Amino acid sequence: MKKLLFFTLLGFAAATHAIAASVTLATEEYPPFSYRDGKAIKGASVEQVDKLMKDAGIDYKIEMMPWARAYNLAQTTPLSCVFTTAHNAKRDPMFRWVEPLLVDRNILITRSGSGVVASDLEEAKKYTIGTQREDYTETTLKENGFTKLDVATDFNATLRKLLNGRIDMMPISEIYFAKLKAEQPLDKVTVLSSQQMGIACEKNFPSDLLTKMQAALDRLIASGTQKTIFIKYGLSSAD
Structure with a gap:
């Protein structure tokens, strides 16, 4: 017992x-x-x-x-x-x-003065888009038919590539972009997705x-x- x-x-x-x-x-x-x-x-x-x-x-x-x-x-x-x-x-x-x-929208952005213009996702497909490995935006881009992808390890690496002209666009949280555009020469191009x-x-x-x-x-x-x-x-x- x-x-x-x-x-x-x-x-x-x-x-x-x-x-x-x-x-x-x-x-x-x-x-x-x-x-x-x-x-x-x-x-x-x-x-x-x-x-x-x-x-x-x-x-x-x-x-x-x-x-x-x-x-x-x-x-x-x-x-x-x-x-x-x-x-x-x-x-x-x-x-x-x-x-x-x-709850946020994700948008595609470019560096100011890049000459990158796209009124919708179809037009955006001709450009090289940077994103992060295993990030949901990588999946979203592939599901929408994007093939010219540059995949980095983290957000900051992708942002550096964009600012240095190594990629044409990148996806970013829209509410964060409202803050970031005051600090960096960046412009919104088009909406990629909306998500919780x-x-x-x-x-x-x-x-x-x-x-x-x-x-x-x-x-x-x-x-x-x-x-x-x-x-x-x-x-x-x-x-």
């Missing part, structure tokens, strides 16, 4: 430990949504994730890495999620979702944790905190 009680308690302790295990939330360098400031990871999405995880009472850590690695981690590793992730039909069954961290974006978690992610995270995000939005965070990072158009 004592042995049975011992193993029962041991099993309970192991189960409790599993429940208390830390959630890993991976993201990429994509300012102002997520970026490094010294050793700290900051941004409009990062701040939302920090607040909702603390409100939900879930132990967690945020890690920054190239998007392809972050995306793969959330597909293969228990208790792992990736953000800020566009929710589309292809990705829907691959993850469990907490959303929205934002959130936290994508491994498909076997525990339902109780997911429910707590979604409830915490819902409260953050309802209180006006999400909008305040957008304004803080110069994203006031994200109403």
Whole structure:
């Protein structure tokens, strides 16, 4: 009987430990949504994730890495999620979702004075478009028949290529473009897509944790905190 009680308690302790295990939330360098400031990871999405995880009472850590690695981690590793992730039909069954961290349109932009002109996506196909490996925009571009793609490891690498004239256009969040165009010589060309974006978690992610995270995000939005965070990072158009 004592042995049975011992193993029962041991099993309970192991189960409790599993429940208390830390959630890993991976993201990429994509300012102002997520970026490094010294050793700290900051941004409009990062701040939302920090607040909702603390409100939900879930132990967690945020890690920054190239998007392809972050995306793969959330597909293969228990208790792992990736953000800020566009929710589309292809990705829907691959993850469990907490959303929205934002609702946004994605546009194609070019450097000012480049001479690049396209009134729609068909006209844009003749140009070389830069994007990031495993980013949803890579899939969106391919699905729309774009073949002249230049794929980099992260957003900043693509932006540098655009500014240096190595590519003709690149996709970008429209609400971020409103901020970036004040800092860089860039122009909007045409709309690529519209999407809801959130936290994508491994498909076997525990339902109780997911429910707590979604409830915490819902409260953050309802209180006006999400909008305040957008304004803080110069994203006031994200109403």
